Amino acid sequence: MSRVSAARRAPSKLVEVWRNEANGITTLSLARAPVNGLNLELALEVRAALESAVAADSRGIVLTSSLPTVFSAGVDIREMHRPVVQRCYEFWSSLQDLWLTLYGLPIPTAAAINGSSPGAGCLLALSCEYRVMVESEHTIGFNGPMLGVVIPKWIQDTLIRTVGYRQAELALLRGKLFQPREALNIGLVDELAVDKNQAVAKCEAYLADFANVPGAARAATKTSLRQEAMDWLRKYREQDTRTFVDALMLPKVQEDLDNYIQSLKNRSK
Amino acid sequence: MSRVSAARRAPSKLVEVWRNEANGITTLSLARAPVNGLNLELALEVRAALESAVAADSRGIVLTSSLPTVFSAGVDIREMHRPVVQRCYEFWSSLQDLWLTLYGLPIPTAAAINGSSPGAGCLLALSCEYRVMVESEHTIGFNGPMLGVVIPKWIQDTLIRTVGYRQAELALLRGKLFQPREALNIGLVDELAVDKNQAVAKCEAYLADFANVPGAARAATKTSLRQEAMDWLRKYREQDTRTFVDALMLPKVQEDLDNYIQSLKNRSK
Amino acid sequence: MSRVSAARRAPSKLVEVWRNEANGITTLSLARAPVNGLNLELALEVRAALESAVAADSRGIVLTSSLPTVFSAGVDIREMHRPVVQRCYEFWSSLQDLWLTLYGLPIPTAAAINGSSPGAGCLLALSCEYRVMVESEHTIGFNGPMLGVVIPKWIQDTLIRTVGYRQAELALLRGKLFQPREALNIGLVDELAVDKNQAVAKCEAYLADFANVPGAARAATKTSLRQEAMDWLRKYREQDTRTFVDALMLPKVQEDLDNYIQSLKNRSK
Secondary structure: OHHHHHHHHOOOOOEEEEEEOOOOEEEEEEOOOOOOOEOHHHHHHHHHHHHHHHHOOOOEEEEEEOOOOEOOOOEOHHHOOOOOHHHHHHHHHHHHHHHHHHHOOOOOEEEEEOOEEEOHHHHHHHHOOEEEEEOOOOOEEOOHHHHOOOOOHHHHHHHHHHHOHHHHHHHHHHOOEEOHHHHHHHOOOOEEEOOHHHHHHHHHHHHHOOOOOOHHHHHHHHHHHHHHHHHHHHHHHHHHHHHHHHHHOOHHHHHHHHHHHHHHHHHHO | OHHHHHHHHOOOOOEEEEEEOOOOEEEEEEOOOOOOOEOHHHHHHHHHHHHHHHHOOOOEEEEEEOOOOEOOOOEOHHHOOOOOHHHHHHHHHHHHHHHHHHHOOOOOEEEEEOOEEEOHHHHHHHHOOEEEEEOOOOOEEOOHHHHOOOOOHHHHHHHHHHHOHHHHHHHHHHOOEEOHHHHHHHOOOOEEEOOHHHHHHHHHHHHHOOOOOOHHHHHHHHHHHHHHHHHHHHHHHHHHHHHHHHHHOOHHHHHHHHHHHHHHHHHOO | OHHHHHHHHOOOOOEEEEEEOOOOEEEEEEOOOOOOOEOHHHHHHHHHHHHHHHHOOOOEEEEEEOOOOEOOOOEOHHHOOOOOHHHHHHHHHHHHHHHHHHHOOOOOEEEEEOOEEEOHHHHHHHHOOEEEEEOOOOOEEOOHHHHOOOOOHHHHHHHHHHHOHHHHHHHHHHOOEEOHHHHHHHOOOOEEEOOHHHHHHHHHHHHHOOOOOOHHHHHHHHHHHHHHHHHHHHHHHHHHHHHHHHHHOOHHHHHHHHHHHHHHHHHOO
16 A cells, blocks of 8 residues: 555645644645545545654644635545446545544644535544634534445444544434534534634644653553554454445446536536 | 234224324324333334334334323333243343334434333333423433342443433432433433423424435444444343343342332322 | 451551441541552552441442542552562552452442542542542542553543543543542532532432432442443453553663652652
């Protein structure tokens, strides 16, 4: 996977990375216009950027978006529409790897959610340790069920661990997208901010709290807490991938996507 | 089991069923006077009514009571007092089956709790997805521990998933029955209502939220979320039944029931 | 272990025990000046006192401290600094046994936390069923991560069961010590009190609630609820002990403790 990653990353600039030398914090900003759709290339590049930041002894990560109104719109529909099967396997595997890397990252992580964050966008935010969302009309959550998608167990569990079983069940049954204040009320995000700058600043404040916590013990504590969820995916990842690909290949699902894409085209005319 | 069900249901009218053709919602109203005591016949009939509603493509279920002050008083004491062992096994098995059916029902479910709901009455309400309780002096919870009953693990887990471990532990240790507002505060119910009509209307509003959610994905999501709890009972149901029957057959327990029933008789003189 | 306990307890007075004959409640007051540091002797003596109270048919336990500003400062640093390996194993094993006994105690338990309660002090409080903390500048929580310590899984789980996964994760990553009101807000304690007398009275009120609950059913309910966490430690206790001892024996850890102790000595000059 890392060979593919290296080969494909060279020419692209899907993630903007900068490091604040004063505090050692690295900011990763998703920059795949128009909506930070998660495709194979973006997933590989985010993961590589996380690993580089750890290798360079970053003190923490702020994950945000370079786009004005979208954190990430979730999985790029082009990864799902009339796909090549082999690419399909690679894509889902890259998403699993990205989650395993981000959810278990040994250094502190926080998401500055500066716009819409449905589906896999919400997953990225939930995989960080802390979430600050800009207060606006944009929403966050898993709307997959509204589109006929069954959220996989490891993603369900990431949500359950954040908001508890009861709120997670209601959210997933409804396929609900939450306004920022609703998200705050159920614990889906930890703080609100008036704009992106404030969101990033609050994320940095979260990360700065750990300046005096010994990194090795903190990393071991995080691993120990998150181990069980990660072990599940490590054990069942092939079955999870097959479930995703098989569901995607159903004629009915592809026909629904045909119609959906046609409606997008008609709308944009 | 379904043969027994069919045979026994024919002459009875323990559950009133009606379907609103405008919205496709089926209402099941428990109607076993005087207190909707759960016995073998009522458990079989509720389960059969749920399965019929699913088979008839209902859009959702409202579970309520036809009695003015009781949702369900829990297990009918006559199923426990000086019982025939074979009946005892059948009764407990019917309660397990009812829970498995209701908790895992593929269509949306909501309980309009229009009166007292202790013990297995509370279990029925918790097995729905959503609960609205009429504000009155009537209470809800598991008072079993007050009566010397140990709540089985699958019932404990149904409570834990709703209110979290901490509140569940306190409630079960205390055998506490909650006033409606207390129940709302810990998440044991989701909303309050001024009367039964409003409670039913709020349940229907919960169900109507799903009018545009694809049913198959929703059902698969629900199954996936509730699977683990249901698998436990499927795996250990015989052991669970034996535990119930063995506890019930203890001379001390039957003597306590003798005294309790005698005190009821004396009170009603 | 009980032989050691008996031998070592005779001459000591590390725990003050008295029983209120009016209500059958036993108070255990930690009295190992200056800070109720948990060492082998104190752990053995608390455990023995708990078992004696159960054997004497106590109706419940209030756990508190005889010191004015400290509930318990956690593990006595002298058990960790340049230790004899055999003693190290015995100490950790005594802490495991104390938790197994207190967490699973068949009678009701409540902690009147009348001062600082970091680390293993917090664990003792969390192992009771109910917690009342005196409002003051003193704090409660697990600061281990700040000191480079990884909190073992069974202690993590005791915290998670009390405050939920999300709050537990944030608390453990931060190594945060909570002011009493903060502790109340996340559910780490159940009530606040103005002073020790009121804290003890509120604990007694919690215990008195169970005067009419049949003891055997209550004990079986508690065992059933807490079983899974206890089974984990029973299964992995040797591995857990080795992890503790191995971590402690690292030269770097002992050097850090050298420096810490030297700094304490300098401060007290």
